[in-house]
Amino acid sequence: MTDFTSLGVKDIRDGVAKGDFTAREVATAFNAAVAQAASLNAFIVTTPDHALAAADATDAARSKGETLGKMAGVPIGMKDLFATRGVQTTAASHILEGFIPEYESTVSSNLWAAGAGMLGKLNLDQFAMGSSNETSYFGNVSSPWQKEGSNAPMSPGGSSGGSSTAVAARIAPAATGTDTGGSIRQPAAFTGICGIKPTYGRCSRWGVVAFASSLDQAGPMARSVEDCAIMLEAMAGFDPKDATSLQMDVPNWEAALSGDLSGKKVGIPKEYQMEGTDQAILDSWEQGKAWLKDAGAEIVDISLPHTKYALPAYYIIAPAEASSNLARYDGVRYGLRDLPDGAGLQDMYAETRAAGFGDEVKRRILIGTYVLSAGFYDAYYNQAQKIRTLVSQDFEKAWAQCDVILAPTTPTASFPLGSLDADPLTMYLNDVFAVPASLAGLPAMSVPASLTKDGLPLGLQLVGKPFDEQGVLNAGLAIQQRAGFAAKPEKWW
């Protein structure tokens, strides 16, 4: 009998289409795996009936000889940042606890239309603010990976930590993620899976709980480059309901996948050689260059001079947008209301927001409010937006020399839960390699490369030109074919 939970998106889609097994068998197996993995805390709510209903619809469509969708028969995990009609959507916050949307996000809607089903809503850092999945109101998510010889719970990365854990633990073949400053790529790297953030505007933001709107982008997380390509095709597309949605056709990324990089130039940014980066990370970067060279690419040194300013600029821009976006949580229209006896409207706002937001969310709202306040706007916010222009121009210049950029995804491998929470700033540094591509709106992907000597996964990052997801996926595929990353976490949950 097939162990369905070992299958990825492509295997399931093709197996169901060929009739090797039914979508219901697959959904049943994953539902059972999800139910059995409660100790990972990857899901906030599970929706086994949704997964089964979608599977039955696929099986029925197949028996009638209808054309099946791109994700037909594939049950997935949905990050709890996407509004799902009739299913609680919390952004892992107390303030949205019990919120049941009356509408469906465009991305999830696209996935259901492509034949996917939902296993449940995945845990994340509260409002996607965090890099370790320790800021969720619903508790930490544990990575399925542990250091060799230790059973200390490790971070699955963040903010898409429920997504990375579910996919790495084989309790979901794939999951949605969102990436504002690395929230798909860093968790993918920490858990030995793939994740791609497409060009800003490829996936609709409509129905995605907003964090920093000029940066937020949805993308797939799965165990292979092919699976990411398939799922991204299903997620992406023009949406008139999102003012920044790209009015472009979605390419057939899966069909054009090729790990042959002959004639391609891969840029190595010297500024990513940062102090404090683990030797293991630098070694894996070297290995990555060798793999891409072996795939036919030419390696060229490039310079992205404003790299060191990207992260501090991000920590002005993202909180500024967050402070504005999160003003909507006021205890009036939806979510939590905290109204002490005899309190007026202003007190109700302040009490509701005090009770409903976690510490990290409050910290970012305060930073954002401060940098946007009169007298500081120019010094902080405007300066950060100018730096963002410079970061973006660095990339534009680099594209004259190369087609795709190779860099590490993170400066370290995963760390034990609770080990970095004393200092918010140390936590922020996790995203130092991920943020520049976010600021420039570029497609970027993490693919698993190797294991550290402690047995923890390391990822390599590929950054591409605007709209060139294909170039990123192809370089990712070239690495995947050569890395032969087959390690999986030993089941302890």
Add this chain to the structure above:
Amino acid sequence: MSVDKQTVAKIASLARIKMSDEELERMAPELNNILEWVEQLSEVDTSQVAPMTAVIPNILRLRDDVVDADPLTGGGKRDDVLANAPAAEHGFFGVPKVIE
């Protein structure tokens, strides 16, 4: 630039987040650490640089000027809009008394 407890209290009030003295004490040094760190941006000469307004060049679209263009989110959705309100009365959002 650094912030003291009073400044943090002022920002928290602007952001409509109630904070205890103890929270303000804890938050002030954390915010200062972050602000000190972002201070390095001031060393970049940006006098000739325009602030970014759109990360990917895009056109601003206007939707068709029709009522209820989207069946799910168009007009006539009062009950759906109120469905998650903590206090909905008579088809309106309920709030504490605002005018004495």
